[in-house]
Amino acid sequence: MSQQARSLQDQVARTEKGEASDLLKPLIQIEGVTKSFGDFVAVNNVSLTIYQGELFSLLGGSGCGKTTLLRMLAGFETPTSGRILIDGQDMTRVPPYERPVNMMFQSYALFPHMTVEQNVAFGLKQDGLPRDQVRQRVAEMLDLVELGHLGRRKPHELSGGQRQRVALARALAKRPKVLLLDEPLGALDKKLRERTQLELVNIQENLGITFVVVTHDQEEAMTMSTRVAIMNQGRILQVDTPHAMYEYPNTRFVAEFFGSVNIFEGPLLEDEPGHVVIGCPDLSVPIYVGHGISSREGATVYAAVRPEKIALSKEPPADATYNTATGVVEDIVYLGGESTYLVRLDSGRLVRVDLQNQTRSSEPELTWHDRVHVSWEHSNVVVVTS
Amino acid sequence: MTNRSPFLISALAFGFAFLYVPILLLIVFSFNESKLVTVWGGFSFKWYGELFQDEQLLGAAKISLLIAAMSATLATLLGTMAGLIMARFGRFKGRTLFSGMITAPMVMPEVITGLAILLMFVVLEELTGWPDGRGITTITIAHTTFAMAYVTIVIQSRLSQMDDSVEEAAMDLGARPLKVFFLITLPIIAPALVSGWLLAFTLSLDDLVTTSFAAGPSSSTLPMVVFSSVRLGVTPKINALATIVVGLATLAIVMAGYIMHRQEQQRKRAMQRALAEQDAL
Ligand SMILES: Nc1ncnc2c1ncn2[C@@H]1O[C@H](COP(=O)(O)OP(=O)(O)OP(=O)(O)O)[C@@H](O)[C@H]1O
Ligand SMILES: [Mg+2]
Numbered sequence: 001m002s003q004q005a006r007s008l009q010d011q012v013a014r015t016e017k018g019e020a021s022d023l024l025k026p027l028i029q030i031e032g033v034t035k036s037f038g039d040f041v042a043v044n045n046v047s048l049t050i051y052q053g054e055l056f057s058l059l060g061g062s063g064c065g066k067t068t069l070l071r072m073l074a075g076f077e078t079p080t081s082g083r084i085l086i087d088g089q090d091m092t093r094v095p096p097y098e099r100p101v102n103m104m105f106q107s108y109a110l111f112p113h114m115t116v117e118q119n120v121a122f123g124l125k126q127d128g129l130p131r132d133q134v135r136q137r138v139a140e141m142l143d144l145v146e147l148g149h150l151g152r153r154k155p156h157e158l159s160g161g162q163r164q165r166v167a168l169a170r171a172l173a174k175r176p177k178v179l180l181l182d183e184p185l186g187a188l189d190k191k192l193r194e195r196t197q198l199e200l201v202n203i204q205e206n207l208g209i210t211f212v213v214v215t216h217d218q219e220e221a222m223t224m225s226t227r228v229a230i231m232n233q234g235r236i237l238q239v240d241t242p243h244a245m246y247e248y249p250n251t252r253f254v255a256e257f258f259g260s261v262n263i264f265e266g267p268l269l270e271d272e273p274g275h276v277v278i279g280c281p282d283l284s285v286p287i288y289v290g291h292g293i294s295s296r297e298g299a300t301v302y303a304a305v306r307p308e309k310i311a312l313s314k315e316p317p318a319d320a321t322y323n324t325a326t327g328v329v330e331d332i333v334y335l336g337g338e339s340t341y342l343v344r345l346d347s348g349r350l351v352r353v354d355l356q357n358q359t360r361s362s363e364p365e366l367t368w369h370d371r372v373h374v375s376w377e378h379s380n381v382v383v384v385t386s
Numbered sequence: 387m388t389n390r391s392p393f394l395i396s397a398l399a400f401g402f403a404f405l406y407v408p409i410l411l412l413i414v415f416s417f418n419e420s421k422l423v424t425v426w427g428g429f430s431f432k433w434y435g436e437l438f439q440d441e442q443l444l445g446a447a448k449i450s451l452l453i454a455a456m457s458a459t460l461a462t463l464l465g466t467m468a469g470l471i472m473a474r475f476g477r478f479k480g481r482t483l484f485s486g487m488i489t490a491p492m493v494m495p496e497v498i499t500g501l502a503i504l505l506m507f508v509v510l511e512e513l514t515g516w517p518d519g520r521g522i523t524t525i526t527i528a529h530t531t532f533a534m535a536y537v538t539i540v541i542q543s544r545l546s547q548m549d550d551s552v553e554e555a556a557m558d559l560g561a562r563p564l565k566v567f568f569l570i571t572l573p574i575i576a577p578a579l580v581s582g583w584l585l586a587f588t589l590s591l592d593d594l595v596t597t598s599f600a601a602g603p604s605s606s607t608l609p610m611v612v613f614s615s616v617r618l619g620v621t622p623k624i625n626a627l628a629t630i631v632v633g634l635a636t637l638a639i640v641m642a643g644y645i646m647h648r649q650e651q652q653r654k655r656a657m658q659r660a661l662a663e664q665d666a667l
Contacts, residue, residue, distance in 0.1 A: 049588060053611070074554075075558075076558075088488045095557075096557045096558050097553070097557050097558070097559075097560045097562055101558075102559065103554075103558045104554070105551045105554070105555055106551075107549055107551050109549060109551040109552045109554065109555035110552075110555075111551065111555075111556070111570060111574075111576060112552070113573045113574055122556065122559050122561075122569075123559030123560055126560035126561050126565075127560060141660055153656070153660075154656075156653055156656070156658035157653075157657065157659070157660055158660050159661055162660065170555075170559070174559065202400055345487055347418060355607055
């Protein structure tokens with residue numbers, strides 16, 4: 001992440017709290033938007049504010065309504081209720097050809113009977129731009145995506161990665177206020193996808209155009225976005241920076257969807273402003289959490305611990321009153337930079353622990369069937385109530 | 387190679403013979419010197435010469451081609467509209483009825499279609515004075531009616547294969563719906579338009595039943611003339627005519643095949659080049 005993106009994140013956070021003097025201008029305001037297809041509610045009462053210059057990701061599983069929400073921003077679907085404002089203007093019922101947004105389609109949707117240059121020029125010609133300006137802008141755009149030498153090819157004469165870049169150039173050519181991207185990298189193979197993610201972020205920062213990206217790949221959302229919204233069954237569960245989303249998920253669903261996590265379920269034993277204690281049948285001792293929550297004692301809550309925040313050792317931890325358990329190493333998965341250990345606790349519960357591989361020795365300190373202690377700091381647990 | 391049994395080989399031979407022996411015989415006998423169709427009297431182009439002197443046949447051929455061209459064009463126009471509605475309008479009240487009505491002329495006995503059209507023309511003429519008698523105009527209208535059904539099917543299936551998002555992308559880039567249709571949809575479905583037109587053209591060219599209902603005294607089409615002259619006895623002249631038609635059709639098919647094959651080759655080569663470049667990166 002660039003420093004520029006980081007400071008934008010801070011500015012967004014200050015704007016959301018209303019404490020900044022340099023308040024950001026909301027570019028897209030989605031106000032209570034619902035979209036039903038017959039009885040089926042595809043998007044359910046979604047409200048969202050996206051600011052100028054953001055690279056905003058909509059993340060969620062298949063069929064959760066991401067594409068439908070994006071299509072409402074583009075104008076291809078009309079909300080059943082609610083309002084959409086772009087740059088302060090009500091766009092709810094404005095047709096797609098009059099909106100200051102452009103979309104890059106999942107299938108790329110290149111015009112098969114036109115050359116690459118004609119594809120990129122199409123939108124500019126619709127605006128009635130003079131011919132020499134069109135030509136200049138097309139050349140500029142093709143250079144931006146490094147396709148200057150392929151301008152005369154037809155789409156079917158291009159590889160998948162090249163088509164993706166033509167689609168990007170075409171959607172950017174009109175310099176829209178917002179670019180909507182529906183799974184822009186979905187059709188690329190893994191290596192190409194990772195390289196293209198970085199290129200996309202670079203282009204976005206250089207042009208300063210606001211991007212709204214739909215994806216179902218949480219790693220992609222994490223690497224690219226200034227902020228992420230997680231959707232499930234037509235609703236938005238949480239809107240946050242990738243960092244906050246990962247460290248402070250607000251629901252079990254978000255914790256599990258955004259990275260891997262160990263969830264311990266149990267009743268709330270102590271609920272103080274500065275800490276809570278949870279009784280957990282999976283562990284021999286209770287879980288101590290270093291932050292308060294608003295729930296009643298006795299309610300069932302979930303403690304979420306990320307695999308890389310758990311320590312593994314043959315020795316018992318110094319303080320064994322909270323947050324620890326014993327078990328046996330059942331499986332080890334070597335992943336290069338790190339290894340994943342699956343530990344079967346004495347209660348029968350399986351816990352996932354990720355450890356860095358800091359040395360090159362082929363004999364790890366811990367091996368199969370070792371008896372180990374798992375433990376974690378009380379600041380590394382998050383409690384969610386649903 | 388799999389072991390081909392004698393049974394399969396004879397089945398193949400029989401199938402081909404069933405399809406092509408009659409046509410081959412027809413072609414061979416068109417070069418027959420003798421006036422008797424079934425007796426070989428030596429090789430000659432005599433009947434071709436006579437064919438090109440037969441004013442009645444030539445006139446009928448001209449009328450047939452004219453009607454075929456006009457009705458194919460009309461049918462393509464109307465069929466495109468109908469196909470567009472079927473493929474793009476989404477669900478609307480009476481959609482099933484509409485699609486059933488479009489395809490009805492394909493399954494309706496031709497005699498009934500012809501009779502219905504004749505009735506319509508008669509009633510229309512009584513009420514409005516148009517059409518003034520029956521002739522080329524009425525035949526064209528009748529042919530358009532049934533050919534349109536076929537064109538609609540061709541266009542609709544092409545449209546439903548087409549990626550909707552291509553049209554949406556054009557609209558997203560600022561083109562209004564009408565412009566999207568002419569700049570994007572039409573060029574993409576152009577091949578279907580051409581094959582729809584050709585289909586309608588051939589359907590019109592060899593139609594006899596419907597034509598008989600819609601034709602007037604001075605507007606005999608080629609199939610009508612051939613049919614009535616054959617009833618008086620087959621002359622080798624008809625064989626010569628049929629041979630020319632078969633020859634033209636074969637030529638058209640071979641040409642279309644060649645063009646498509648060449649395009650396919652070009653596409654493959656271009657695709658390979660693109661892939662090679664990507665690998666080189
Ligand atoms: N035109 C439509 N008519 C009826 N139902 C629809 C229509 N468009 C979408 N849906 C339904 O709405 C739900 C959300 O669809 P949407 O395409 O927004 O999902 P998505 O989040 O983009 O999923 P994916 O990741 O698979 O693309 C799906 O259950 C889908 O079946
Ligand atoms: Mg989708």
